[in-house]
Amino acid sequence: MPESGEGNPVSWEDARVGFKPAELVRGERSLTVEYRCQDNHWTATSPDLDGFEVSASSLGQLKTAAHAVLDDWLDPAVRVREELVGQPEQPRAGTAGRSVKHRGYYWAPVKAAASVLRGKRHRKSWRSVSEKGLCADLGSQGIR
Amino acid sequence: MPRVVLADVRCTDAVAEHIRDKHPPLTARKVTQALTYAKNVAANWEDDPVYGHQVAAFATTVEGVAFKAYLHPVNPNDPDEGSFDLNTAFPV
Helix, strand or coil, X not given: CCCCCCCCCCCHHHHCCCCCCCEEECCCCEEEEEEEEECXXXXXXXXXXXXXXXXXXXXXXXXXXXXXXXXXXXXXXXXEEEEEECCCCCCCCCCCCCCHHHHHHHHHHHHHHHHHHHCHHHHXXXXXXXXXXXXXXXXXXXXX | CCEEECCEEEXXXXXXXXXXXXXXXXXXXXXXXXXXXXXXXXEEEEEECCCEEEEEEEEECCCCCEEEEEEEECCCCCHHXXXXXXXXXXXX
């Protein structure tokens, strides 16, 4: 593999002595920044940028810190997409301490029971099953 | 004023391995990402007696590592097409 230009380490200034940059044309570019929360700890990373990782204790602080890094380094022409990855657990009214996932788990049977009591079809099914069971019990005891 | 159109930077596994092994903390991905997204990227064409018509570029990774990279045009007859092969990169 060619090793063009590689030699002894030089300083940034020495390396650029006599270097005259041309006009650089780069097209439309976009970059994704992902914010995620884990154990009340916020982190920003980017699938487009290896080594980019910013942490903070709140989403607001994280965005401020991430924007500071990107403002300092990123080409202003690049469009930044910000995504919140994985919603943090937030207590809801009447469900303090439960996550959204748990809330669905706990409430599903209650909803099902309510629909059984309300719904005509379910009531009929419930009765049918009960009647069948009753008939079976009576039949086993020789009563018809 | 000459110009460098930088649309796409490719890299072979051999070059990626070389950069990772010989020039840490640089990696080919970090170099490519810096050339693509960073501001203050300086690049120009140069003619090397050995390697021919190529682009030399200076940039800094998001972690703050300044480097110099050499890129060869994929289509030498159409340099404005913008596709390059990363040939090497090293910290400066």
